[in-house]
Amino acid sequence: EAQVxxxxxxxxxxxxxxxxxxxxQNMNHEYMSWYxxxxxLGLRQIYYSMNVEVTxxxxxxxxxKVSRKEKRNFPxxxxxxxxxxxxxxxxxxxxxxxxxxxxIQYFGAGTxxxxx
Amino acid sequence: xxxxxxxxxxxxxxxxxxSSLNCSYTVSGLRGLFWYxxxxxKGPEFLFTxxxxxxxxxxxxxxxxxxxxxxxxxxxxxxxxDSATYLCAVRSNYGGSQGNLIFGKGTKLSVKP
Numbered sequence: 636e637a638q639v640x641x642x643x644x645x646x647x648x649x650x651x652x653x654x655x656x657x658x659x660q661n662m663n664h665e666y667m668s669w670y671x672x673x674x675x676l677g678l679r680q681i682y683y684s685m686n687v688e689v690t691x692x693x694x695x696x697x698x699x700k701v702s703r704k705e706k707r708n709f710p711x712x713x714x715x716x717x718x719x720x721x722x723x724x725x726x727x728x729x730x731x732x733x734x735x736x737x738x739i740q741y742f743g744a745g746t747x748x749x750x751x
Numbered sequence: 752x753x754x755x756x757x758x759x760x761x762x763x764x765x766x767x768x769x770s771s772l773n774c775s776y777t778v779s780g781l782r783g784l785f786w787y788x789x790x791x792x793k794g795p796e797f798l799f800t801x802x803x804x805x806x807x808x809x810x811x812x813x814x815x816x817x818x819x820x821x822x823x824x825x826x827x828x829x830x831x832x833d834s835a836t837y838l839c840a841v842r843s844n845y846g847g848s849q850g851n852l853i854f855g856k857g858t859k860l861s862v863k864p
Contacts (some may be wrong), residue, residue, distance in 0.1 A: 670854075676856070678795075725794055725795070727794075732851065739797050740797070740852055741797065742787075742794035
């Protein structure tokens with residue numbers, strides 16, 4: 636089954652304790668992206684990657700890091716989490732960033748993070 | 752800069768009461784408009800892609816249409832299971848973000864039996 640898998644689904648942590656949220660896709664997609672979703676603000680892009688070793692900032696990158704060492708994995712790293720990073724996080728992937736009709740972005744089930 | 756605005760923010764319907772959700776967009780050269788459905792606590796689920804004005808797509812009780820400035824998601828005779836938040840997104844054509852999706856804030860639909 637084609638899917639984007641995020642782990643963990645729920646995470647409670649404390650300010651300053653480094654954490655990693657993993658994301659894996661089994662569709663051989665080149666493009667992967669991280670979003671955060673907050674009430675009243677909608678989905679905002681944090682970072683994206685167009686291929687292995689190619690990453691770039693989205694709209695709200697401050698306080699986050701990513702890496703893309705393998706095509707299937709795109710972890711999100713919070714080196715020193717703060718309470719304003721409490722949010723619902725989604726990983727997504729698509730074939731590429733192009734405008735082809737089949738280039739649909741698929742989302743993971745989400746990770747709900749609380750930083751105390 | 753590319754922008755997406757959805758209205759209304761929330762919509763309450765009785766079962767069987769048809770209505771439409773609006774997505775207006777500003778983009779320098781449309782490269783795709785997307786509709787997603789999102790259930791509480793879950794990831795967005797793809798519904799439709801539209802590329803050119805006049806294009807229409809249908810799936811069960813949902814029909815998406817596109818003009819040069821906006822898209823509508825028409826819901827015909829909705830059922831309670833259609834309750835969800837509906838998200839609209841456009842593929843950005845703006846500078847370094849070209850190809851990324853820009854999302855609206857969504858319309859939360861509630862259908863009462």
